[in-house]
Amino acid sequence: MSGLKAELGEEPEAYFVEKRYEFIKRVVSRVFKGKRRLTLSDLLDRVFLHRGLGIPIFLALWWALFRFTFDVSAPLSDAIDMFFGWLGDVARDGIANPWLASFVADGICAGFGSVLVFIPPIFFLFFGLAILEDSGYLARAAFVMDRALYKLGLHGRSFIPMLLGFGCNIPGVMACRTIEREEDRILTILVNPLMSCSARLPVYVLIGGAVLGAYAAAGVYSMYILGIALAVCMALLFRHTIPYFKGRRSMFIMELPVYTRPTLRSLLRHMYERGVLFLRKAGTIIFSVMVVVWFLATHPWSATAGGELVENSYVAMLGKALEPLVRPLGFDWRAVAALFFGFLAKEIVVETFGILLGVEEQALTSAIAQLFTPVTGLAFMAFTLIYMPCVATIGVIYRETNSVKWTVFTVVYGLLLAYAVAFVIVSVGHALGYP
Amino acid sequence: MRPALDPRTRRTLAVYGSVMGLAYAIIGLLEVVNAFYTWFLRPGAEEALIALPGLPAGDLFGGFSSLVIGLVLLQAVRLWKPGRDEDVAFVLVGSLLAAAFGVLYILIFAANGVSALLAGGEELADWLASGWLADVLRPEIWLFVLVLPATIVSWRATRFIVGEGA
Amino acid sequence: MIRVALIGNPNVGKSLIFNNLTGGRAHVGNWPGKTVEKKVGKCVHKGVEMEIIDLPGVYSLTARSVDELIARDFIVEEKPDVVVDIADASNLERNLYLTVQLIELEANVVVALNKSDLAMDMGYEIDADELSRLLGVPVVPTVATTKQGMEELKDAIVKAARERKKSPLKIDYGRRAEALIERLEELIRKDPMLSQRYPTRWLAVRLLEGDEDVLRKVRGSAVWPEVAEVIR
Numbered sequence: 068m069s070g071l072k073a074e075l076g077e078e079p080e081a082y083f084v085e086k087r088y089e090f091i092k093r094v095v096s097r098v099f100k101g102k103r104r105l106t107l108s109d110l111l112d113r114v115f116l117h118r119g120l121g122i123p124i125f126l127a128l129w130w131a132l133f134r135f136t137f138d139v140s141a142p143l144s145d146a147i148d149m150f151f152g153w154l155g156d157v158a159r160d161g162i163a164n165p166w167l168a169s170f171v172a173d174g175i176c177a178g179f180g181s182v183l184v185f186i187p188p189i190f191f192l193f194f195g196l197a198i199l200e201d202s203g204y205l206a207r208a209a210f211v212m213d214r215a216l217y218k219l220g221l222h223g224r225s226f227i228p229m230l231l232g233f234g235c236n237i238p239g240v241m242a243c244r245t246i247e248r249e250e251d252r253i254l255t256i257l258v259n260p261l262m263s264c265s266a267r268l269p270v271y272v273l274i275g276g277a278v279l280g281a282y283a284a285a286g287v288y289s290m291y292i293l294g295i296a297l298a299v300c301m302a303l304l305f306r307h308t309i310p311y312f313k314g315r316r317s318m319f320i321m322e323l324p325v326y327t328r329p330t331l332r333s334l335l336r337h338m339y340e341r342g343v344l345f346l347r348k349a350g351t352i353i354f355s356v357m358v359v360v361w362f363l364a365t366h367p368w369s370a371t372a373g374g375e376l377v378e379n380s381y382v383a384m385l386g387k388a389l390e391p392l393v394r395p396l397g398f399d400w401r402a403v404a405a406l407f408f409g410f411l412a413k414e415i416v417v418e419t420f421g422i423l424l425g426v427e428e429q430a431l432t433s434a435i436a437q438l439f440t441p442v443t444g445l446a447f448m449a450f451t452l453i454y455m456p457c458v459a460t461i462g463v464i465y466r467e468t469n470s471v472k473w474t475v476f477t478v479v480y481g482l483l484l485a486y487a488v489a490f491v492i493v494s495v496g497h498a499l500g501y502p
Numbered sequence: 503m504r505p506a507l508d509p510r511t512r513r514t515l516a517v518y519g520s521v522m523g524l525a526y527a528i529i530g531l532l533e534v535v536n537a538f539y540t541w542f543l544r545p546g547a548e549e550a551l552i553a554l555p556g557l558p559a560g561d562l563f564g565g566f567s568s569l570v571i572g573l574v575l576l577q578a579v580r581l582w583k584p585g586r587d588e589d590v591a592f593v594l595v596g597s598l599l600a601a602a603f604g605v606l607y608i609l610i611f612a613a614n615g616v617s618a619l620l621a622g623g624e625e626l627a628d629w630l631a632s633g634w635l636a637d638v639l640r641p642e643i644w645l646f647v648l649v650l651p652a653t654i655v656s657w658r659a660t661r662f663i664v665g666e667g668a
Numbered sequence: 669m670i671r672v673a674l675i676g677n678p679n680v681g682k683s684l685i686f687n688n689l690t691g692g693r694a695h696v697g698n699w700p701g702k703t704v705e706k707k708v709g710k711c712v713h714k715g716v717e718m719e720i721i722d723l724p725g726v727y728s729l730t731a732r733s734v735d736e737l738i739a740r741d742f743i744v745e746e747k748p749d750v751v752v753d754i755a756d757a758s759n760l761e762r763n764l765y766l767t768v769q770l771i772e773l774e775a776n777v778v779v780a781l782n783k784s785d786l787a788m789d790m791g792y793e794i795d796a797d798e799l800s801r802l803l804g805v806p807v808v809p810t811v812a813t814t815k816q817g818m819e820e821l822k823d824a825i826v827k828a829a830r831e832r833k834k835s836p837l838k839i840d841y842g843r844r845a846e847a848l849i850e851r852l853e854e855l856i857r858k859d860p861m862l863s864q865r866y867p868t869r870w871l872a873v874r875l876l877e878g879d880e881d882v883l884r885k886v887r888g889s890a891v892w893p894e895v896a897e898v899i900r
Contacts, residue, residue: 086841113591114594
């Protein structure tokens with residue numbers, strides 16, 4: 068088609084589409100009588116869809132969402148944290164049976180409790196997202212991002228599944244069914260896990276809060292932006308290097324809903340619907356895995372002196388075996404063990420830390436602060452973002468792509484990319500003079 | 503025929519919008535400069551480069567956001583000369599964004615207070631001594647208060663342009 | 669009995685018009701080999717029996733999605749007697765894109781200009797007569813929600829089925845493109861398998877646009893090597 072492109076002056080398909088629209092515009096101008104009255108949506112879209120300001124506005128609102136999620140919910144998280152801390156102390160001192168005492172204090176309070184601490188940010192996140200969605204703004208955000216992505220050479224309709232991925236990657240992957248071309252659909256599915264799901268939020272909040280201090284919110288926010296940027300870069304990379312994805316792409320057409328004033332009731336309902344999924348997951352997978360990890364972290368019972376010396380447990384054996392792989396990144400055996408169990412569900416990364424570190428007297432945050440520096444902490448957050456989707460998402464990817472090849476590809480490129488990005492962060496950080 | 507917006511209203515909005523836009527843009531730039539300094543040039547520095555009360559020392563994205571609000575409001579200059587009435591939307595949306603951030607920083611001030619109360623002891627003492635003042639003097643809160651009249655005027659203008667559909 | 673296909677963008681009121689025409693009674697099945705729903709109904713108007721087939725809602729006929737392929741294949745292979753294109757008056761530009769493609773496909777088009785009431789509420793009007801003159805096909809204003817225009821639409825359908833007029837509309841694609849189109853049309857006419865099944869100009873333009881489905885159809889033809897030279 069390159070000869071044609073030279074002949075016509077642009078991509079042949081775009082050329083013919085343009086000519087048709089030129090004709091249609093002429094027709095329409097001749098049959099239109101009277102001026103179309105402006106609607107509120109027209110007015111608002113003048114700004115929200117503005118070619119230059121549209122994306123910056125999106126980034127600013129996203130930042131506001133994060134400050135809201137992180138900083139305004141903090142008192143509630145603090146309260147839950149204090150409760151479990153108190154309960155853990157009571158259990159440690161009060162329960163006679165050392166086995167049960169450890170289970171309650173280290174397993175339930177330190178482990179499971181560390182995940183429950185994140186219920187407020189998650190609910191606040193979903194509330195904020197509900198405001199953006201119900202007002203109609205989110206469709207505009209998808210539109211400006213898709214418009215930019217289309218200009219970059221990606222296909223249309225890719226950003227809404229990506230936005231859904233921010234809640235949970237599973238609906239994000241399933242939403243790719245709206246993409247017309249099969250090749251484009253698979254491409255979007257492959258990069259969807261890079262959209263930071265709500266399960267990773269506890270990891271960012273924990274690590275970021277521990278080592279980034281006042282800049283914690285910025286650190287969390289940058290994970291989301293990093294996810295978007297990597298998704299775009301990977302999509303472009305795959306499109307240009309993997310022959311399967313080359314070729315003409317799906318068209319970019321979007322229906323925009325009218326702007327509406329969200330009602331408090333619908334906002335709360337949406338927040339509840341999504342938040343309850345998290346609670347349900349917490350009650351089932353996260354709790355059960357906690358039991359397993361607690362067991363592995365406190366046994367062999369005699370070696371760990373009743374759960375005190377975690378370094379001698381099965382988990383430690385696993386962690387230390389894997390440690391050499393991650394030492395260049397500044398991670399130690401606890402970090403790699405947490406990542407290992409995080410395969411089951413990302414919240415379990417936090418839970419594992421809780422169990423491994425809550426064994427000591429200190430609060431979890433200060434323990435994390437001793438484990439990571441700001442640079443390695445940021446690298447760890449990035450690693451969690453990228454390394455691979457949780458097992459449930461992998462299952463859905465397999466179902467939606469119907470291909471073992473693409474599913475394995477997702478896992479493999481995720482691990483490689485995670486390592487590379489974490490390495491770059493650590494290297495750059497050290498070069499800038501940070502420890 | 504759609505009624506046109508009164509030129510005097512346009513000019514009022516043009517002036518008000520651009521002045522507030524300039525204010526936001528300047529504050530935004532100051533915050534970004536501060537952040538660059540504390541993050542990249544002198545990591546871990548105690549003193550901010552530009553030390554105004556309430557101005558954050560290391561809020562890069564917050565500064566960026568204020569800059570964006572400023573740029574949106576500055577578009578109000580288009581209202582000075584006769585032109586498209588839709589441009590009123592820049593003032594409207596700009597003030598909506600300003601409101602979002604203004605309310606946000608007020609909520610953060612309250613949340614910090616509650617956190618301090620819960621923590622008690624040294625943290626509470628710190629906050630009562632100086633922390634609360636820094637939170638409350640955040641420029642974007644006061645700029646939001648100043649922008650409120652523009653919100654009202656631009657909303658009225660919008661209702662006028664759109665008719666009862668607003 | 670005449671076969672009438674209904675087509676239009678999503679959300680233009682196609683289902684409502686389908687119900688208005690068929691009285692709401694439809695035989696629902698699937699398009700052969702696909703999971704997309706196919707609705708077929710009947711209508712009798714002034715003694716003429718009509719079979720109404722509801723095609724999927726599409727924005728264009730580029731055959732990139734399953735819906736578009738179904739719609740396009742039906743029109744090209746089954747050659748319905750009339751194709752009613754339902755256009756949303758409040759979104760005219762985007763809706764006309766499909767109309768124009770239908771005309772290029774040489775379908776027997778009748779345009780139902782729906783939601784005319786909304787347009788009037790929003791303060792403007794569309795000159796249906798002028799539109800009809802410019803496009804070369806009948807245009808009937810309708811308001812599906814109040815059944816306004818339904819009788820006129822049925823009249824237009826019957827008339828179109830009887831007269832079988834081809835719209836004289838031909839979009840000028842520019843000197844260079846038109847030269848390429850002409851060369852391709854010459855080649856296509858050499859192969860009766862192509863020229864008798866598909867409109868030649870439409871085929872030529874789709875070849876230049878790189879339509880994957882069309883390329884597949886032409887690759888099996890004897891003239892393919894020469895065609896490939898032109899579109900290289």
